[in-house]
Amino acid sequence: EKAIALPDGAVDPFRLCVSNAADAREHGARIETHAPVTDVLVENGEVVGVEIEHETGPGKRVHREPGATEEIRARHVVNATGAWAGNVGEMAGVDVEVRPSKGVMTVMNTRQVDTVINRCRPKGDADIIVPHETACILGTTDEEVDDPEDYPEEDWEVDLMIETLSELVPELKNARTLRSFWGVRPLYEPPGTGTEDPTDITRDYFLLD
Known part of the structure; x- marks a missing residue:
């Protein structure tokens, strides 16, 4: 039995996620929690935004009725949805091979x-x-x-x-x-x-x- 010490590090993923969101908001971003993507908007072969459905939950901003949908348009849409990347990609007609x-x-x-x-x-x-x-x-x-x-x-x-x-x-x-x-x-x-x-x-x- 042997033990080997080596340089390493760890991050707190929960605080990291919240910190990223807080910093983005300070720079003008809008953060929407409890708002799953229900569709990806494609026009002339280009992704131009997403449709989301507003749900209720802790910290949810009250500006839409629960169940209401909203289209959010942007110059760039990033599908950084983790294990759901394949599902969201499918909405845009893109095949993302996620297992x-x-x-x-x-x-x-x-x-x-x-x-x-x-x-x-x-x-x-x-x-x-x-x-x-x-x-x-x-x-x-x-x-x-x-x-x-x-x-x-x-x-x-x-x-x-x-x-x-x-x-x-x-x-x-x-x-x-x-x-x-x-x-x-x-x-x-x-x-x-x-x-x-x-x-x-x-x-x-x-x-x-």
Whole structure:
């Protein structure tokens, strides 16, 4: 058994998302939460905007009736919708080969570590511990799903996180689970790749114009 220290870093994705939105608003952007895209506006072969439907929810600005739709036009439309990129692309008649893959993150009531701990082994489930404020987050699984909005959240995934990662930090066996949450990765598979295992799909970034 060996341990290797290397430079690494982590960001708080929740604060990062809110900070980006706050900075954009300070520079004149309009932020619309709880407003799913219901259509992409295409004119003369060019994307010119989107149609959204206003829903209710925390922090929602009250300027439209719930259920009302609105067209928002722009010089550029960026489809940065993660696991929904294929669905939104389809609205514009564009094929985006997204293969959604779910993963669980389990938050424990103990921190125990002050740096990210990663198991040095071939890719697999349950191989990372991330400290976050007074807790630590265990991850993750990699299970392909058909629908990014409808997939099973299973107990075995949480059990696997605790059992496997307690081999690295034994105190996790005595810790309490605060909560678990699942996310869906927007794995992009270029046409013709034909990868069977979602863990074999690159996690690289792609810009499709």
